[in-house]
Amino acid sequence: MASRKQGSAPRALVVEDIKVDCVILMHMLHKLNSEATAVENGKEAVDLFLEGKTFDIVFSDKDMPIMSGPEAVAKIRAMGATVVKIVGFSADFGGREAFMQAGADVFGPQGLRGGATWWTGNRNNPPPQLSSIDRGGSCQ
Structure with a gap:
């Protein structure tokens, strides 16, 4: 997987079936000057990677349809996507083990806030210029 060019907006993928959670996370990513895409389930996320799309970080809910x-x-x-950082989140505290065994980098109980805090606290570069947000998937 190709890494992000220096100075370009970080590319984020939100995998969330609950519209309000998706909208909140997309808003947070927008405030962080990210280029973000949203999908409603894990299959749609996998399909994006199969199409050759690349992301710097993925925020994924645990329990979704499909x-x-x-x-x-x-x-x-x-698929060999080892560079992308993956943050799993769920209200289910047992979700941590499932995500970590699957290959996630971090698990944020209490939903998306923990994952977004981890990401912003681990950024090495200053935020890039504002970029576009794709409000696809469940966040329209």
């Missing part, structure tokens, strides 16, 4: 977050993480990692 394909769960941990299933999607395992498939994405199996």
